[in-house]
Amino acid sequence: MRTRLPALAELACALRATDVHDWHNVTERFTLWAARADLCAEIRAHLETLSDTMAETVRAKSRETTTHYAWCLMDQQADAFSFWLHEYKPQLDWRIGYADSVHNHRYHFCTTLLKGSYLHERFTTELNANGTRVLSATLQRSGVCAAGESGTMLAHEFHRIPKAEDGTITFLVKSRAMRPWSLSFDPATGISRRHIPVEQRLTALAEHI
Numbered sequence: 001m002r003t004r005l006p007a008l009a010e011l012a013c014a015l016r017a018t019d020v021h022d023w024h025n026v027t028e029r030f031t032l033w034a035a036r037a038d039l040c041a042e043i044r045a046h047l048e049t050l051s052d053t054m055a056e057t058v059r060a061k062s063r064e065t066t067t068h069y070a071w072c073l074m075d076q077q078a079d080a081f082s083f084w085l086h087e088y089k090p091q092l093d094w095r096i097g098y099a100d101s102v103h104n105h106r107y108h109f110c111t112t113l114l115k116g117s118y119l120h121e122r123f124t125t126e127l128n129a130n131g132t133r134v135l136s137a138t139l140q141r142s143g144v145c146a147a148g149e150s151g152t153m154l155a156h157e158f159h160r161i162p163k164a165e166d167g168t169i170t171f172l173v174k175s176r177a178m179r180p181w182s183l184s185f186d187p188a189t190g191i192s193r194r195h196i197p198v199e200q201r202l203t204a205l206a207e208h209i
Helices: 007-016 021-036 039-048 050-060 200-209
Strands: 068-074 081-088 107-117 117-127 133-146 150-154 158-164 168-177 182-186 191-195
Touching: 007 021, 007 039, 007 068, 007 081, 021 107, 021 168, 039 107, 039 133, 050 068, 133 182
Parallel strands: none
Antiparallel strands: 068 081, 081 168, 107 150, 107 168, 117 133, 117 158, 182 191
16 A cells, blocks of 8 residues: 655655646646645654754744745755745734735745635736836735635736735645745835845845945
């Protein structure tokens, strides 16, 4: 009888055998994988059995944002994807400007809600000629996503999570960066911001000193 692989190892093997350049293929694989009834228990077991070395790697690659903690569960250089947990902060602890802004990402991703729920809004946007600024954003659709639901966002698509139930946790598989920056937009003020990762700025740092 074939032994079942642990959840993350099974997903990694499936994605390594998939053409991840077509994110629709990833979405199909991910949706089937995320439907397993024991997913939360398996991810919990993965975290509880991390070796000291693996735990330190997770800590080193993870980060805090204004709305959630982004935990990097797996990011191997040879892979065209990485695995993350997003642990949303209590709503009272949110600071304006991250998940609750209208924004896109530098990468494609698939996500599934492990626990809790959030309000998810998708937008159509108008950008300036060189794509460095959002001129306007129009709400396309809105709905509450609950535990067990999965979805996909492509790098050019804009969305917002203005509210999340306390204790909400999501699992994501992300592609490598598809573009050098992401954008955010505040519909109330009309202010658009461009976000460039700090690691990409290192080569130009000396020029600013």
